[in-house]
Amino acid sequence: MLVWWRRRQTGPRVGPGRVAPARWHACAVSDSPAYLTPPPSPNHEMLSSFCFCRSATRRLSYPSAARMAAVSTASEAKEPQQPSPVLHIGHMNVENDAVFTTPSILFTRATVITPTGSKTLYAVWALLRPYGTAWPMLKSYSTVAKRLDKFKTTIFTQMSMLAVKHGAINLGQGFPNFDGPxxxxxxxxxxxxxxxxxxxxxxxxxxxxxxxxxxxxxxxxxxxxxxxxxxxxxxxxxxxxxxxxxxxxxxxxxxxxxxxxxxxxxxxxxxxxxxxxxxxxxxxxxxxxxxxxxxxxxxxxxxxxxxxxxxxxxxxxxxxxxxxxxxxxxxxxxxxxxxxxxxxxxxxxxxxxxxxxxxxxxxxxxxxxxxxxxxxxxxxxxxxxxxxxxxxxxxxxxxxxxxxxxxxxxxxxxxxxxPDTYYEELKRDYLAKKAILVEGLKAAGFIVYPSSGTYFVMVDHTPFGCENDIDFCEYLIKEVGVVAIPTSVFYLNPEEGKNLVRFTFCKDEETLRAAVERMKERLHKS
CATH class of the missing domain: 3.40.640.10 (Type I PLP-dependent aspartate aminotransferase-like (Major domain))
Known part of the structure; x- marks a missing residue:
């Protein structure tokens, strides 16, 4: 593990010939996050309200530190190349550099390319203040409370991102693509x-x-x-x-x-x-x-x-x-x-x-x-x-x-x-939309279950041979160009929903017909 320190003057002058106290930045870099324990710092403490921005990370030469770490952790790397321009943090991919902050700690991860392969490096940055007592650097970079830690990025967000990337018609999320009255x-x-x-x-x-x-x-x-x-x-x-x-x-x-x-x-x-x-x-x-x-x-x-x-x-x-x-x-x-x-x-x-x-x-x-x-x-x-x-x-x-x-x-x-006429017209419109979707899903080969209310329809996707609902929905987006929602996310036991996906018909009729045509043309039973 490499521990890299940098002393940096901060703040404006506070009087003739006087400047604000200097602060210290510490960077610990390792090929394993488990090694990111506190650097020896008996005379410093972390400030409790500090986070790095992208420009600050560049000023502190993170790539240089990563190159130094690559030399120290990869003996085969005589002249390591520049780290990959994309750093990965959680579900984020940000070009050049990216940060994950706690109140006083910055955690980054980068892939460094060497002549014989690649190495993932982890770095913790901290802002330190002189003359205090040391706070330990966190071994875990998660700041999510335990009661919510199991809840990841929602499936709706994931499917929407895939839909945009592949130009798919979104019949997944339950919001209309038409306006209110x-x-x-x-x-x-x-x-x-x-x-x-x-x-x-x-x-x-x-x-x-x-x-x-x-x-x-x-x-x-x-x-x-x-x-x-x-x-x-x-x-x-x-x-x-x-x-x-x-x-x-x-x-x-x-x-x-x-x-x-x-x-x-x-x-x-x-x-x-x-x-x-x-x-x-x-x-x-x-x-x-x-x-x-x-x-x-x-x-x-x-x-x-x-x-x-x-x-x-x-x-x-x-x-x-x-x-x-x-x-x-x-x-x-x-x-x-x-x-x-x-x-x-x-x-x-x-x-x-x-x-x-x-x-x-x-x-x-x-x-x-x-x-x-x-x-x-x-x-x-x-x-x-x-x-x-x-x-x-x-x-x-x-x-x-x-x-x-x-x-x-x-x-x-x-x-x-x-007036009641509004609700009567609403019902007629949705029944027409529902008919387009249900008939199309049946024609495409799905097992369609009855839907008496809402603007959702549940189907069994197993005729198409995918192992589970998430795999099927990804296939549907990438190969067919239509979005559905995998329903395993709606169960405590995901296995109970692995054969089911949900479509919505709260879209205009043109959109529904286009989605149905794509599925009828591009879906093939196994």
Whole structure:
């Protein structure tokens, strides 16, 4: 291991003939990260708020240090060449040089080309201050909290990057490639012009809360208090986070139905909850009541349901919801109901579990504007719950975002008062899009499972011979030019989803037809 030091004068002059104290930069370079232990530094301590920028790294001649290290660690390298111009850190590839910082440490990795091959070198940079006590350099360069360390770059990000690289049609991510209705956008513009641009109150603009109450009453027949039982959030995802963090204690058990939206697992990990899973299996993705009964214990705090269900398109039946409700009442368990696709119920009736007898007082119902009005970037959501549950989720909401975009809330209140004809037209449009995709997928050779709601369709990809869903989706992007989402990421046990992929039909008809034609022409059964 090579330890390289450099003394550097920093800061402006502080008086006649006086300059700011000098600082020391230390660089430890090795061919193994395990060797990056503290250099001897009894008279220095690391500054706690320092990070290198790209230009700083160049000024400190990292390539020179890497060349020196290459000589010291590769005896066969008489005259090592310049390091590879791309340094790799995590999922990043940055030309020339790149950095990964902790509060006081820079970690870099580079591949150095030698006459006989290549060598990967690791370097730790630190900023030191004279006359202090030494802090140890970290052996691990990960700064992610343990409860979130297992969550990597999302599959949506990975697939989107591949889609851009290969010019693929994106039927993976669930956002429309068309815009929302003009009357809602005009309402947002008018709100901005009317000066409704400062913080809203934490629980929501009163007019929006009232609109949410009116819609909820129309859908469920329930009368609720807009002041005490409605909380406006930054999208449904924040409503989920506020609910988990505000109502779940460490060690509480929460039951999920797999496959599930990946945010559920992450927010429950933040709450230090224990997750139990009931798997919904094709072809109909029915709830196994026996499995559910076995999963409920004295430590069960809540059951989370998502209906219509992402990613399967399943809609929980009245019988299934009544069985879940009976278990919750019997065992004093809460229900967290994610109903963001409630207006995208095409072939079955959407039933809100809060409307069942004895359930409103133990249910948090979460929803949002984005899916129904094709305005996913606005991030307007809400949570409806009785006062004793609202208190907890509002406590969390207050310290997550405090309040949500004010002009967008005013526009949302206009959207929620849209006439029934809007929803009827929405349903007709999506049914037409769904027909194009489903018929095309069947013609291409997929096994297509029924979808009663949402704008997703689940298929079995095994007729095409790929070993798993991730391999198939990569093949689909690179060779066919279409994006789908591998569903193994929606399961605690990825093996359960390895045969399934998800497509979305929230795209214009031209895009759907183009994607279908590509699959019919370029996909071949094994």
């Amino acid at each position: 003009d009357f809602v956008k005009e309402a947002a513009i008018q709100a901005i012009r009317d000066g409704k641009n400062q913080y809203a109150r934490g629980c929501g603009v009163p007019d929006l809360n009232s609109a949410i109450v009116d819609r909820f009453h129309k859908d469920t027949g329930l009368h609720i208090d807009p002041e005490k039982e409605v909380t406006v959030t930054s999208g449904c995802t924040e409503a989920i986070a506020a609910t988990m963090l505000g109502l779940i204690n460490p060690g509480d058990e929460v039951i999920l139905f797999a496959p599930f939206y990946d945010s559920y697992e992450a927010t429950l990990s933040m709450a230090d909850a224990k997750i139990k899973v009931i798997t919904l299996r094709p072809p109909d993705f029915a709830v196994s009541v026996d499995e559910l009964k076995s999963a409920v214990s004295k430590n069960t705090r809540a059951i989370l349901i998502n209906t219509p269900h992402n990613p399967t398109g399943k809609m929980f039946t009245r019988a299934e919801l009544e069985q879940i409700a009976s278990l919750c009442i019997e065992n004093d368990v809460l229900v967290f109901a994610d109903e963001v696709y409630d207006k995208l119920a095409f072939e079955a009736e959407h039933i809100s579990i809060a409307s069942l007898p004895g359930m409103y007082e133990r249910t948090v119902t979460m929803n949002s504007l984005g899916k129904t009005f094709s305005l996913t970037g606005w991030k307007i959501g809400w949570a409806i719950a009785p006062p004793h549950l609202t208190w907890g989720l509002r406590q969390a909401h207050s310290f997550l975002t405090f309040s949500t975009s004010t002009p967008m809330q005013w526009a949302a209140s206009v959207a929620l008062r849209a």
